[in-house]
Amino acid sequence: MEVIHTVRDLRRRLAGEGAVGLVPTMGSLHEGHLSLVRSARTLASCVVTSVFVNRLQFGPGEDFERYPRDLSEDTRLLGAAGCQVVFAPDESEMYPVPQRFLVEPPELQHELEGAIRPGHFRGVCTVVLKLINMVHPQVALFGKKDYQQWTLLREMVGALSLPVRMVSGETMRADDGLALSSRNAYLSPEQRSEAPRLQRVLRTVAAGIKAGAARGDLLTAASAELAAHGWQVDYLALRRQSDLAPPQPGERALVLLAAARLGGTRLIDNLEVLLPEA
Ligand code: PAF
Secondary structure (H helix, E strand, C coil): CEEECCHHHHHHHHCCCCCEEEEEECCCCCHHHHHHHHHHHHHCCEEEEEECCCHHHCCCCCCCCCCCCCHHHHHHHHHHHCCCEEECCCHHHHCCCCCCCCCCCCHHHHCCHHHHCCCHHHHHHHHHHHHHHHHCCCEEEEECCCHHHHHHHHHHHHHCCCCCEEEEECCCECCCCCECCHHHHHCCHHHHHHCCHHHHHHHHHHHHHHCCCCHHHHHHHHHHHHHHCCEEEEEEEEEECCCCCCCCCCCCEEEEEEEEEECCEEEEEEEEEECCCC
C-alpha cells in the first residue's frame, strides 16, 4: 500500500488503473470506514482512501482542532483492510488558494444537521467534488450514518453529472447498538454507557410508528426520555428516505434522524423505517 500526499503523485500512481474506488474519510478510522474499504475492493481493482480533516465543513467553535488524527494507525488499518492507496493531502495541497468557489447544495443543506451547523454541507460537497476530480473514481462509497450527507452527495453527483457511481454502506455498531463514530472517542466511560440510548429511542419510535401510534407523540416522548437522561436534543425527526422531505400520507420508506449532545460530544444516528403496504 502506498501513502500519497500530492495530487501529482496520485495521478501518476492511478494512470492506467482500471476501476478505481474512492472511500473519502477524515481519518480516525473505525470498522465503519473499513467495511466501506472492503466493499470497495469488490467493486474496484484499486481502492483509494482519502484521509483529510476538512476545515471547510467545520463551523466556528466546532471540533476541527481537536478532531482525532493518527495517520500511521489509519495507514496500518487500511493496509490490513486491503486498501491500495492512501491519499493524505495537507491543507495547502487541498486548498492551495483560499477556496472561494463553493458547491451550493439545495435547501436541505439548511435543515436538520444544517440548521445546527450552517455551511457544513457546503464544505462537505465542495471537498467531495474536489476529491472526485482528483481521484477520478468509477465508484465512491459513503456510510449511511451520515444520512443527510449521503442524500446530498448522491444528489450532487446526479445534478453535476459526475461520472461516478455512488454506493452506500450500512452503519456499523458496537455490540450495545452505539453507531461507530470517530467522535465516540470523546465520551467519558459514563457517557459511553449512556450513548446507546440514542439508537434505543429510535427503535422505540420506529416500533410505535409501525404499530400506528401518533408520530408527533412518539417523537416528543423520545426527546423527553433523552432529556431526562442528560442529553440535549438538537433534532429528532421523521423524513422520507428518498430526499429527506417531510413524509406525505401513505409514504412507506421513512427514516428517523437524530442528533443530540451528551456533555460536549455531539452524536448523530438514524434508523430506516419501512412500513408495510396498507
Ligand atoms: O463523512 C466524512 O467523514 C466527511 O464528511 C467526508 C465525506 C470525508 C468529507 O470530508
